[in-house]
Amino acid sequence: MNQLGLPLSLNSKMLLSNFIGKKNQQVLDFFNQLLTQKGSAVVFISGVKSSGKTHLLQGCAFSALDEQLDVIYIDIKQELPEGVISDLVPIDWMCIDNVDYLSTIQQQALFDLYNRIKPTNTKLIISASGLPNELNLLKDLKTRLSLAVTFTLETLNDEQKILIIERKMVDININSKVYRYLFKVFSRDLNDVLNVISILDKASLQRKSNISIPFVKQILSI
Known part of the structure; x- marks a missing residue:
């Protein structure tokens, strides 16, 4: 290229x-x-x-x-x-x-x-x-x-954003409730959420913990 x-x-x-x-x-x-x-x-x-x-x-x-x-x-x-x-x-x-x-x-x-x-x-x-x-x-x-x-381009709703995240983060197992929580308390911007999920994924591997809402609160202090 x-x-x-x-x-x-x-x-x-x-x-x-x-x-x-x-x-x-x-x-x-x-x-x-x-x-x-x-x-x-x-x-x-x-x-x-x-x-x-x-x-x-x-x-x-x-x-x-x-x-x-x-x-x-x-x-x-x-x-x-x-x-x-x-x-x-x-x-x-x-x-x-x-x-x-x-x-x-x-x-x-x-x-x-x-x-x-x-x-x-x-x-x-x-x-x-x-x-x-x-x-x-x-x-x-x-x-x-x-x-x-x-x-x-059309403005995406939360369900469409979650679908995009799931397709891009296919190797990460996260309940969709976590995505909705991030939209609510962290950011509704898709790129912001994608970036923070990458951070959460690294933290979960280091701590050998699942990415749950309590885990998100702990890592992001929100």
Whole structure:
């Protein structure tokens, strides 16, 4: 996988095959069709925090890799080398996550990249917390992104979040009551809960204890 030496890696559990949400099925169908289509395409994915934007973009990257395509995934929220976007060369699939965190220089670089992929077969997949016209971006870039194929991911309920956690933490045996307790007293953010479950799992292995609600209270002091 071409990552241009970036200190980023993909989460092998973020696949299109385990991306959930009934209203999100049209997004999955579109990307599955896009994998076999020629010509360039720009797709804009919007959604609130924990709606699955990163999961979807990384899932696209894995699916493209399965098709023996060249792929790059970049998360703008991560620390990146200076000029990383301006140095990009259009390849088969380019997934750029969290573009609402772009600096002014990066915005100009993305605008230039958008124009460079037009005569190619590049699929440029972009995500942000809002629609293009809702973001604080350069006018020219906002105009370009407004022309993209746009999807807004549905907001997940607790049951859907629990299903995602169970699929990602398949090696960890935890009663769903623990998840609901964490949503209630710790955080309703999916990424926060996934991170704390990893901490709880390590603690449970060290103490040779099951992850129960009393155990969660003890470890997290909540």
